[in-house]
Amino acid sequence: MIMTIEVNGQITPGFTWLDVYAPESEELQEVAERYKIHPVLIKDCLQPDHLPKHEVMENYSFIIFRVHSESNPKNVDTVQELTHKVAIFYSETFVITIHRHKQPLVDRIIAMGENKPYKSVMMLVNSLVAECLDTYQPALSKLSAEIDYYESVIFLRPKNIPLLKGLYHMKRKVDLIKRMVELSQEIIDALDSKSGNVYTRDTKDLFIRLKNLSSYLSENSHNLLNIYFSTTSQRTNETMRILTIFSVFFMPLTFIVGIYGMNFDYMPELKWIFGYPAVMVAMIVVTVVIYLWFKRKNWL
Numbered sequence: 001m002i003m004t005i006e007v008n009g010q011i012t013p014g015f016t017w018l019d020v021y022a023p024e025s026e027e028l029q030e031v032a033e034r035y036k037i038h039p040v041l042i043k044d045c046l047q048p049d050h051l052p053k054h055e056v057m058e059n060y061s062f063i064i065f066r067v068h069s070e071s072n073p074k075n076v077d078t079v080q081e082l083t084h085k086v087a088i089f090y091s092e093t094f095v096i097t098i099h100r101h102k103q104p105l106v107d108r109i110i111a112m113g114e115n116k117p118y119k120s121v122m123m124l125v126n127s128l129v130a131e132c133l134d135t136y137q138p139a140l141s142k143l144s145a146e147i148d149y150y151e152s153v154i155f156l157r158p159k160n161i162p163l164l165k166g167l168y169h170m171k172r173k174v175d176l177i178k179r180m181v182e183l184s185q186e187i188i189d190a191l192d193s194k195s196g197n198v199y200t201r202d203t204k205d206l207f208i209r210l211k212n213l214s215s216y217l218s219e220n221s222h223n224l225l226n227i228y229f230s231t232t233s234q235r236t237n238e239t240m241r242i243l244t245i246f247s248v249f250f251m252p253l254t255f256i257v258g259i260y261g262m263n264f265d266y267m268p269e270l271k272w273i274f275g276y277p278a279v280m281v282a283m284i285v286v287t288v289v290i291y292l293w294f295k296r297k298n299w300l
Helices: 025-035 039-046 104-115 121-134 136-153 161-183 185-194 198-259 275-296
Strands: 002-007 016-021 053-056 061-068 083-090 094-099
Touching: 016 025, 025 039, 025 094, 039 061, 039 083, 053 185, 061 121, 061 136, 061 161, 061 185, 083 121, 094 121, 104 121, 121 136, 121 185, 121 198, 136 161, 136 198, 161 185, 161 198, 185 198, 198 275
Parallel strands: 016 094
Antiparallel strands: 002 016, 053 061, 061 083, 083 094
16 A cells, blocks of 8 residues: 655645555556656565665665564564565655554654654655664563573573473563664665764664673573573482482492392301491491591582
């Protein structure tokens, strides 16, 4: 669906803003012919998993930005499931936004323009990019809270399978958002170099803040996963240590019992009246000696 926001009106005086929502191929072709957009760039608009980029053509510039989806299932962690693509074409006389999914940020941009008109194309493009970036803030805040939760329970339930699964999906989400934010740097740098003003500086500050936060959360999520495996390994080693201690205690006892369990006809001790008590005392002495030795070595 093609919707013209305004043609030289109150919101965008001096240029046209065209918003294309869930377009058909014919509609994109119509837009391409009207504004002389290269077919290869139109093809990029049709690729659902295209990553962020910025291209400068002869008469216009082209931006692909990925915005974080406001509603997605808990365990999704792919580019298409977590983010949606927004394509922006702009020149001195027009701005075209193309997206397959309904984007609330477009409504927010329109509402802001009604209060304060966009006096230039770059002002509108900068607002669009800033709103696209801003979609990652709630997601990163939520992931930060998840990291705090996992930090609090990881030592209490180190062998909990759902905990490991949730931790893995969280790490994947953080890494994906970090990647999307970092890939957007080319777009931010291009906008800031073209129209370095207070608006682009604010957008760049937002980008730097999100980049630092995503890097911090990515590092924390990796550390948490390593801590999970370390604590699990430590618990396993502790279990093996206890089993080894028990086996060391029983090995000499089993050896003694094994000797007197052999079926030889001539074993004088078997008919000795104190044979049984002597063997029991020997087993107790061996056990005590092993215990004292372990205590001396601080193995108990």
